[in-house]
Amino acid sequence: MVQITYRIVEHDGGWAYQLAGTYSETYPDHDAARAAAIAVSREQKVPDENTLIEYADASGNWITERADGHDRPEVDVEG
Template sequence: MNITYRIVQHDGGWAYKLGDSFSETFPNHAAALAAATAAAREQRVPDRTAWIEYEDASGQWITERADGHDRPTTAVED
């Protein structure tokens, strides 16, 4: 899986965006870029395998095994 964080102007400042989700707003571009770079780096760190639960768009609860070693490839687009 590949994920890309994008640096964007948002809510009177700068943020990074993944899909339709925005980070908190930062006062300047450099701060948003540093935060996105840190988030991208953290996404690549392996973790332990665990069972996760989440609710899908139709309201159904899903339980699935999340492999903690199956980490995405990340990038930051400025």
């Protein structure tokens, strides 16, 4: 199973969550960024539904792929 970790970091005059070098939008405070990361992490774990997912790779290119609902990652939020 894939393990992913969202990290809460200072970014662009505020706070963001980061995954594999890619930042979310900027939030005004740490708690708001953490709440957004937790919401995103919950969406990653929705079982039994096939769905399309979109994410940016390390080069900033957006990738769209079909995710099997039975193959969900383990997700953590740090910070």
